[in-house]
Amino acid sequence: MGVGNCRPLFYNVGMELAEPCAHCAVRDRALCSTLSDDELAQLNAIGHRREMERGETLLWAGDDSVVCGNLISGVLKLVAASADGREQIVGLVYPGDFVGQPYVEKAEFTVTALTEAEVCLFPRAPFERALDDHHAMERLLLQRTLQALNTARGRMLSLARSSAQEKVAGFLLDMAERAGTSACRAVPDGPLTFDLPLTRGQIADVLGLTIETVSRQMTRLKVAGVIALPGGRAVTICDRDALQARAEAA
Amino acid sequence: MGVGNCRPLFYNVGMELAEPCAHCAVRDRALCSTLSDDELAQLNAIGHRREMERGETLLWAGDDSVVCGNLISGVLKLVAASADGREQIVGLVYPGDFVGQPYVEKAEFTVTALTEAEVCLFPRAPFERALDDHHAMERLLLQRTLQALNTARGRMLSLARSSAQEKVAGFLLDMAERAGTSACRAVPDGPLTFDLPLTRGQIADVLGLTIETVSRQMTRLKVAGVIALPGGRAVTICDRDALQARAEAA
DNA sequence: AAAGGTCTTTGACCGCGGTCAATGTTCTGT
DNA sequence: ACAGAACATTGACCGCGGTCAAAGACCTTT
Numbered sequence: 001m002g003v004g005n006c007r008p009l010f011y012n013v014g015m016e017l018a019e020p021c022a023h024c025a026v027r028d029r030a031l032c033s034t035l036s037d038d039e040l041a042q043l044n045a046i047g048h049r050r051e052m053e054r055g056e057t058l059l060w061a062g063d064d065s066v067v068c069g070n071l072i073s074g075v076l077k078l079v080a081a082s083a084d085g086r087e088q089i090v091g092l093v094y095p096g097d098f099v100g101q102p103y104v105e106k107a108e109f110t111v112t113a114l115t116e117a118e119v120c121l122f123p124r125a126p127f128e129r130a131l132d133d134h135h136a137m138e139r140l141l142l143q144r145t146l147q148a149l150n151t152a153r154g155r156m157l158s159l160a161r162s163s164a165q166e167k168v169a170g171f172l173l174d175m176a177e178r179a180g181t182s183a184c185r186a187v188p189d190g191p192l193t194f195d196l197p198l199t200r201g202q203i204a205d206v207l208g209l210t211i212e213t214v215s216r217q218m219t220r221l222k223v224a225g226v227i228a229l230p231g232g233r234a235v236t237i238c239d240r241d242a243l244q245a246r247a248e249a250a
Numbered sequence: 251m252g253v254g255n256c257r258p259l260f261y262n263v264g265m266e267l268a269e270p271c272a273h274c275a276v277r278d279r280a281l282c283s284t285l286s287d288d289e290l291a292q293l294n295a296i297g298h299r300r301e302m303e304r305g306e307t308l309l310w311a312g313d314d315s316v317v318c319g320n321l322i323s324g325v326l327k328l329v330a331a332s333a334d335g336r337e338q339i340v341g342l343v344y345p346g347d348f349v350g351q352p353y354v355e356k357a358e359f360t361v362t363a364l365t366e367a368e369v370c371l372f373p374r375a376p377f378e379r380a381l382d383d384h385h386a387m388e389r390l391l392l393q394r395t396l397q398a399l400n401t402a403r404g405r406m407l408s409l410a411r412s413s414a415q416e417k418v419a420g421f422l423l424d425m426a427e428r429a430g431t432s433a434c435r436a437v438p439d440g441p442l443t444f445d446l447p448l449t450r451g452q453i454a455d456v457l458g459l460t461i462e463t464v465s466r467q468m469t470r471l472k473v474a475g476v477i478a479l480p481g482g483r484a485v486t487i488c489d490r491d492a493l494q495a496r497a498e499a500a
Numbered sequence: 501a502a503a504g505g506t507c508t509t510t511g512a513c514c515g516c517g518g519t520c521a522a523t524g525t526t527c528t529g530t
Numbered sequence: 531a532c533a534g535a536a537c538a539t540t541g542a543c544c545g546c547g548g549t550c551a552a553a554g555a556c557c558t559t560t
Contacts, residue, residue, distance in 0.1 A: 510553080512549105520544105524540090
């Protein structure tokens, strides 16, 4: 059940910022950060929020690309699949990131929630019109898209040319960085512990490996004392430098 | 020797379109297609042309991203490399395509000519200002960037999950499509012959394989009668459907 | 035409990572 | 607390594609 209904009926009355943008967790990071409170209220008139459960799909590859928007909380995956069912996660979406593609008729990739998530959605057509009116937002979208392109191209190198060991080590470093605030560390610069938002199977889909290979490489890193696996989906990075070294050399 | 000097000294005098844009081969396809003749003349004032030889590099990964522009003729490659020298071609640039990245300080990838090429270059900073003034051009750049992102993500699936056979077959189909006018065909719908602009080594760099594997797969396709290799860098596609089938299934 | 380079093909070998299968662990709902 | 499902680990095996090496084709240059 979404919370779209919570949107107030009279959003742009007076100077006050309409709910729920006023308390939005990504107000300062999403594309909306380019908008004044008034502009934001206008944009909000065409948007609505949606809560998603783990595993729920927002867009299916091949369907009309009907919505786009900002991720508020949780993590989404972008999945490419071949006709015979092989899958590859081609992107991860974090809070503050933009999801979907304006100016594109058909969605090329399936977008699914990896965790519970909350998104702020806009129908594509009116959102494109909003880009016309808010030049700074379009500019930021261009910059974000250029960044995403660089990220995707960097991952092409890794997918094609890195060993399984390098891929897994690199992935753990990425996730550690992402974990940020939610990670915890007993001693400054000491071991860092955090939860992975992905299953082994999903990690395999990101890295272009199989579940078994991911699992074996994790075990190898554990045996080498580079990481620890306290149980559940938690990981502890015991020796960041060693992990870095393994991420860079075969 | 570039032809930058050929740029006329008084480009925006009168209504006539300044050389060399008037006869530009990609006038109707490049970002400039969004500009009126007058606007184009203004933009041309900050740009210049450059001819490149096979193997010549336009931008080095890690250097300041100083220029961007449009490719007029030839083919360029975008190369990602790891610290220990492994390489991956993450993009090919064809005539009419945009090269370089506005709003990005450091070039992430090395840009090198695969064939003789001609580019129309702009220093990055004034080009960014031109994007401010010409909204339609910025819009088109955004659309092109979104397309490029989709292409890159599609190739992530292929790099990670396709067999060598599928990669080579798919690559040949792509190149056949690109060859377009320069390809020749004795009978309508009959065998199609064209020249690859890439060496076996470069094809390997595109597909995430080795030279030897690319060569072996080409031979396999030849022995199966799907393609012919008349010599030099030429390829003949004898049975397009069979090639398509091999591109899609392992 | 000969010489030298680069690019390509082919062969022999082997190791990484995929596949198949069984067991162990963690999460979920009642 | 228990049952069942989903997820993770581990082992045995093997094939695809990488590596090393040599020979052949093609393209310059003089």
